[in-house]
Amino acid sequence: MDIYVEPIEEEQLKPLFTDPKQLGFGSIFTDRMFTMKYSKDKGWHDAKIEKYKPFSLDPAACVLHYSQEIFEGLKAYLSEDGKVLMFRPEQNARRMNRSAKRLCMPEIPEEYFLQGMKELVLMERRWIPDAPGTSLYIRPTLLGVEPFLGVNPSAEYLFYIILSPVGPYFKAGFNPVSIYVEDKLVRAVVGGVGDVKTGGNYAASLMAGLKAQEKGFSQVLWLDAKEQRYIEEVGAMNIFFVYQDKLVTPPLTGSILPGITRASIIEMARDLGYQVEESPITIDEAIEGITEGRIKEVFGSGTAAVISPVGSLYYKDKNYVVNNNEVGQITRTLYNGLVDIQYGRAEDKYGWVHVLGRK
Template sequence: MKIAIENLNENELKPIYSDASQLGFGRIFTDRMFTMRYNTTGWADAKIEKYKNFSFDPSACVFHYSQEIFEGMKAYASEDGRILLFRPEQNVRRMNRSADRLVMPPIPEEDMLQAIEELVVAEKRWIPKAPGTSIYIRPTMVATEPFLGVHPSSEYLFFIILSPVGAYYKGGFQPIKLYVEDTFVRAAVGGVGDIKTGGNYAASLMAGYEAQRKGFSQVLWLDARERKYVEEVGAMNMFFVFGDKIVTPPLTGSILPGITRASVLELANHLGLKTEERAITIEEVIDGISSGDITEAFGSGTAAVISPVGSLYFKEKDYSLNNVQVGEVTQRLYDTLVNIQYGKAEDPFGWVKEIGRL
């Protein structure tokens, strides 16, 4: 794929945050973005251009029928100056699975990877180098055909934006508090809960807002049918540690197949830890915490990587884990995975891809 690259003058470049502690998450964006458009003749007009606003017709399909998908991934700066991506081919494949579910055109994997890599390298001055920082990559596809009527669009915009980020949670790698939601639901089997589309997150906003207003970090969702089985946290897949075994809910169609989730399972087995994917009820979780059978819990996702869980709040009662301290298993998995992502440790899985140098 040929990508046109727009050169920017020095006076068009934004100032870079020199203080990594001020980065936050998803508030700062780089100078350029990638765009490509689709119509009945296929994908065309691939370019890396100045970050700017889009102009859409008020009747564009994305506004009225939510035909939209996205991905989330990161690029890391290694200590020796390499620019590293973590399992980018998995994000590309998952985005095309999302596209298929929402009747959107697939993008050739090699083209999407090329676009991601060329944009990150073009914007490499933005990749932060402080510990725990990275550049977040957000590929997105939206339906742009102007019409009113429920059917798939025939026109689309694919774009990629970049954001230098620090820790996803303000406290960094510290135990978070989860609110178990047993009234609202995020997604149901047969719906679109297993793809990355904005509607899933819109459905979670009210419960998430109420949880945060009460002082909780995230919502732990239960299944839509019985409000009984643990599913996922808003931005993470969920894991529970039963002694020497790590248990996570299975991918039944309403849970996002997280790339970090799959990596945690593979890494845990590599480290000699037992893993199990099975249905787990919230009652089993509460009983396990109360009895001490569950010694740790954590979430996994691209944004936060691994987040230890310090407590669950369920039916007006708080249940603390490991004295609200980071557990040994969680710490080991986090350290090992992060060191692989930043190129500090051996990568026996071939997960990390070098795409250039700073």
């Protein structure tokens, strides 16, 4: 794929952040973005790395009325010896294409996805922070942009990638978070698009998320839409329960996002000798297990937070504390093992890390 690179004068570049502790998550954006268009007659065309700027959409654009939109999230890391690393980007390309198929959008050739993203990250490598716990967040997005009013798939699409230097997703960093269990509102149903990374899923979660924040909780734990008994996922993460040396996580039945971090944890945990089960768990079973001490640890997993220990579940006006609100040993072991691979501090025997170059 030929990529046109728009020149940017030195004086047009944004100043870099000065204090990594003030990065936050997803509020600062780099100088450039990648864009590529699709139409039925031309296929994928006009690949560019250009200046980060607003783009113009017709008021009748499909995405604005019928939400034909998907996205991905992954990160680039800086190793201690200055290498620019990415973690399993081909899995994001494949998951995005699964999402595209479900929403009747054109699939993006994996080699185009990876080439555009890697070239953009390398051009913007000055933005990759090197402080502990920081990284460069990558957001590929696909929009249906054909202007029409009618419930049909768009015939025109815009694919773009933007970059954001980030700190920890949760302000608490790698410390236990409190989770609010939502037992009235629902996020997704089997047969819907709960297993697709599309903006509508997140819009559906906003009301419960605000309610949880108002009550002082970090995230929402969703139950199944049919019976509101079975645990599904946390707002921005998949979830794991630790019984002694056994990890249990809800199965991918069609309403849960198939997390790339989730899959990585399952593989790593089994290699470390832990038993891992993908099986249904009800909220009552989880509460009983926490109360009786059989569930020793709970943690969430996702690109943004990597692994986030859960210190308590709040369900039906009662708080259930996990492991004395402390980080468990298995949670810490898996977090350290995964992060060390992502930052190039440990051997990558899985072949997960892509080395792009040097900063």
